[in-house]
Amino acid sequence: MISIKHVNKTFGMNQVLTDVTLEVPKSNVVAIIGPSGAGKSTLIRTINALEPIDNGEIVVDGISIHDKKVNINKARSEIGFVFQSFNLYPFLTALQNVTLAPINVKGLSKSAAEERGKELLTSLGLGDKFDAYPNRLSGGQQQRVAIARALAMDPQVMLFDEPTSALDPEMVTEVLDAIRKLAESGMTMVVVTHEMGFAKEICDEIIFMADGKVVEQATPAKFFTNPDSERAQNFLSKVL
Numbered sequence: 510m511i512s513i514k515h516v517n518k519t520f521g522m523n524q525v526l527t528d529v530t531l532e533v534p535k536s537n538v539v540a541i542i543g544p545s546g547a548g549k550s551t552l553i554r555t556i557n558a559l560e561p562i563d564n565g566e567i568v569v570d571g572i573s574i575h576d577k578k579v580n581i582n583k584a585r586s587e588i589g590f591v592f593q594s595f596n597l598y599p600f601l602t603a604l605q606n607v608t609l610a611p612i613n614v615k616g617l618s619k620s621a622a623e624e625r626g627k628e629l630l631t632s633l634g635l636g637d638k639f640d641a642y643p644n645r646l647s648g649g650q651q652q653r654v655a656i657a658r659a660l661a662m663d664p665q666v667m668l669f670d671e672p673t674s675a676l677d678p679e680m681v682t683e684v685l686d687a688i689r690k691l692a693e694s695g696m697t698m699v700v701v702t703h704e705m706g707f708a709k710e711i712c713d714e715i716i717f718m719a720d721g722k723v724v725e726q727a728t729p730a731k732f733f734t735n736p737d738s739e740r741a742q743n744f745l746s747k748v749l
């Protein structure tokens with residue numbers, strides 16, 4: 510479903526991604542972990558072309574994302590993205606946040622978009638928050654609205670960049686539970702996370718990055734008990 514081949518990226522003199530190659534089969538969940546500055550956010554942002562790449566290729570559901578001939582807005586509607594900072598539109602209600610893109614980008618009727626939006630919000634435990642504005646919602650609730658907003662476009666894949674890092678500790682579980690449910694539903698996902706227990710539990714594969722490179726790629730069982738690289742051993746000794 511996602512194929513990343515020999516991707517390089519620089520910011521000025523700074524080589525941020527070096528020959529990154531990885532494959533995410535349909536319905537698989539991959540966690541990207543690694544120290545700060547490793548290039549995790551940059552990598553996940555290249556998957557929906559929020560960041561351009563210098564060379565290499567990224568294909569999502571058969572679409573070569575960085576091909577100049579590709580309609581990027583159409584390609585992006587296949588890819589849901591959830592950020593650390595929820596990025597909801599502050600002047601729209603929860604439901605309006607969720608229905609905006611389906612109406613404007615997908616051309617859904619308002620009633621169809623609202624029906625689907627209410628269904629999604631309800632499934633995420635926000636059945637009583639349709640009309641709430643973001644500043645009336647907790648961080649965990651806002652992040653769940655952001656997840657509903659991404660799902661409302663019926664994406665083929667979901668990308669999460671540290672979805673719980675900006676949350677107060679008591680709200681982490683409700684967001685991880687929502688992501689876990691999505692994983693169980695068969696959604697193909699890439700999750701940048703510092704939640705090691707979560708990564709271990711829901712992921713098919715762990716990608717460990719450092720200095721812009723994929724240093725290690727392994728099953729959670731292997732990675733968390735017996736990582737090959739010294740970099741990963743060091744990292745785990747600090748975070749576990």
Ligand code: ADP
Pocket residue numbers: 520523525543544545546547548549550551552
């Ligand atoms: P991570 O998410 O693993 O912490 P990032 O992908 O955010 O790492 O950053 C990787 C490197 O790229 C860092 O050295 C960072 O300073 C640099 N970087 C990230 N975004 C930009 C940008 N927009 N302009 C210049 N440098 C950037």
Ligand code: MG
Pocket residue numbers: 549550551
């Ligand atoms: Mg980051």
